[in-house]
Amino acid sequence: MRFTLRQIEYFVATAEAGSITLAAERINISQPSISTAISQLEAELGTQLFLRRHAQGLSLTPVGRALLIEAKQLLDTAQRLYQTVSEAAESIRGTLALGCLVTFAPMVLPQIAHGFATEFSGVKVLPEVADQEVLLRKLERAELDIALSYDLQVPEGFDFTPLAALPPYAMVGHSDPLAAHTAVTLEELAGREMILLDLPLSRDYFMGLFARAGLTPKISGRFHQQEVIRTMVANGFGYTIANIRPRSDVALDGRGVVKLRIAGPQQPMRLGLLRVARQHPTRLVQTFMDHAASMISDSYIPGMETPDPAPERLG
Numbered sequence: 001m002r003f004t005l006r007q008i009e010y011f012v013a014t015a016e017a018g019s020i021t022l023a024a025e026r027i028n029i030s031q032p033s034i035s036t037a038i039s040q041l042e043a044e045l046g047t048q049l050f051l052r053r054h055a056q057g058l059s060l061t062p063v064g065r066a067l068l069i070e071a072k073q074l075l076d077t078a079q080r081l082y083q084t085v086s087e088a089a090e091s092i093r094g095t096l097a098l099g100c101l102v103t104f105a106p107m108v109l110p111q112i113a114h115g116f117a118t119e120f121s122g123v124k125v126l127p128e129v130a131d132q133e134v135l136l137r138k139l140e141r142a143e144l145d146i147a148l149s150y151d152l153q154v155p156e157g158f159d160f161t162p163l164a165a166l167p168p169y170a171m172v173g174h175s176d177p178l179a180a181h182t183a184v185t186l187e188e189l190a191g192r193e194m195i196l197l198d199l200p201l202s203r204d205y206f207m208g209l210f211a212r213a214g215l216t217p218k219i220s221g222r223f224h225q226q227e228v229i230r231t232m233v234a235n236g237f238g239y240t241i242a243n244i245r246p247r248s249d250v251a252l253d254g255r256g257v258v259k260l261r262i263a264g265p266q267q268p269m270r271l272g273l274l275r276v277a278r279q280h281p282t283r284l285v286q287t288f289m290d291h292a293a294s295m296i297s298d299s300y301i302p303g304m305e306t307p308d309p310a311p312e313r314l315g
Contacts, residue, residue, distance in 0.1 A: 003041050011068075016126065019057040047061075072145070092287045101150060111295070113125045131200050131202075146289070150201075158275065162272040164296050164297055165298055166270070168268070169262060172239045174234065190210060197242070209267065227251070230252070231255070234256060246303075
């Protein structure tokens with residue numbers, strides 16, 4: 001074996017960054033040094049690890065993607081050689097590529113990522129926010145180590161560890177006639193104008209709530225951004241259904257909203273940890289999983305109000 005751990009480290013940094021320039025900035029190493037190390041590694045292994053596209057940067061070849069998984073395991077094993085006599089808080093080192101679902105990232109991600117990096121000073125967290133389809137794809141390509149997401153149609157080959165259940169609720173504007181109600185039924189909502197969070201898989205979940213009741217919602221608007229939906233609802237354009245519960249009681253324009261319990265048993269979304277099943281979690285990943293489980297539960301979710309069966313008036 002004539003390749004070095006330094007070459008492996010530079011390879012992983014470049015694969016995660018998608019370019020030698022970004023990798024050099026992240027690990028504070030010169031671009032020529034990284035480029036030379038990768039060329040030497042490719043020569044030693046006798047295979048091409050990256051496809052080099054001038055306009056689009058670097059992308060991993062199939063062999064490169066397979067090597068990335070093993071390379072991370074190798075670096076984690078090497079780290080443990082230096083860590084056997086360290087204190088627990090100092091024994092976890094490395095870079096964690098952490099994905100987070102876009103719908104709840106503004107609330108959950110900051111506290112989870114900052115808290116983990118603060119507790120383990122040798123860890124650098126590289127967060128990425130995306131929808132479910134993108135998270136799954138990047139996990140499969142080893143571009144992410146683990147992700148915080150929902151149990152939305154998790155395909156075979158992935159493991160999902162549930163942490164908290166988030167039942168759906170209806171949100172209406174402060175001046176909406178329904179705002180005075182203690183609860184609302186899907187039948188009452190179906191005939192009214194609905195503004196839908198139109199993200200992959202999320203839309204199927206919301207439509208499924210009505211389909212199971214034999215109903216079809218009257219959709220008047222579709223948006224990808226939750227804050228746009230929240231502001232539209234606050235201004236009387238219709239209602240929406242959501243699962244996350246921001247602590248803020250107003251939309252971005254200062255207008256208030258009202259949260260209403262949906263009567264009857266409704267399928268909740270489950271917030272949890274998503275990762276590739278065939279990969280044994282590295283020590284760093286397992287430590288993050290334990291950290292997340294200690295911070296997220298049915299009784300506490302960072303940045304959110306926990307679900308309350310009682311109706312709530314906001315604004």
